[in-house]
Amino acid sequence: MPRPHADPVAPGQESVWDYPRPPRVEPVASRVSIVLGGQVIVDTDDVVRVLETSHPPVYYLPIGAFADGSLAPTTGSSVCEFKGAARYFDVAGGGLVRPRAGWGYPHPLPGYEVLADRVAVYAREMDRCTVDGETVTPQPGGFYGGWVTSAIVGPFKGVPGSMGW
Known part of the structure; x- marks a missing residue:
């Protein structure tokens, strides 16, 4: 399937089609908050995001910023080529409890070392995730973990028919 046409970008917005592959990792001056079961489980401004072509940003937060008992290592693993x-x-x-709703890279490959001791969370599994007070929308599809805000335009990998992008 050919690459789709990028949505128009307004001032102050980013197109996921301008993000690189392999992905770029960057610290951002944002505050991220996550609520589950009515409890704030993390609220931090120590934020790193990963940007990859056709995907909304994935936000990685320090394990130590999460409330005590809110993260429990579980079985299973996966591999990212990058x-x-x-x-x-x-x-x-x-x-x-949301099983396997968070993930991290304890021993990331070169170029991604900043992700060690950080966790990303699937927004669709939480009550609410915010970036600078704006409630995010989960990336479409059941596999991907990007967070969509008004500052990001697509189309986004995960929508029907996007498997070949």
Whole structure:
């Protein structure tokens, strides 16, 4: 399937089609908050995002910024050709547990070392995830973990018919 046409970009917005492959990692001056079960499980301004062509940003937060007991290592793994082997976490808050709703790279490949000791979370599994107070929309599809804000335009990998992008 050919690459789709990028949506128009307004001032202050970024197109995911301008993001690189392999992905770029960058610290951002943003505050990220995640709520599960009515409990704030993380609220931090120590934020790193990963930008990859056709994907909304994935936000990685320090493990130490999460509330005590909100992250529990679980079984299973996956491999990213760029970042390395991922481990998964069950994410808990307010009496709820979301299995395998978080992931991280304990020993990332060269160029991605800043991701060590950080976790990304699937927004679709949480009550609410925000970036600078704006509630994010989860990246389409069941596999991807990007967070869509009003500053990001697509189309985004994960929509029907996007497997070949």
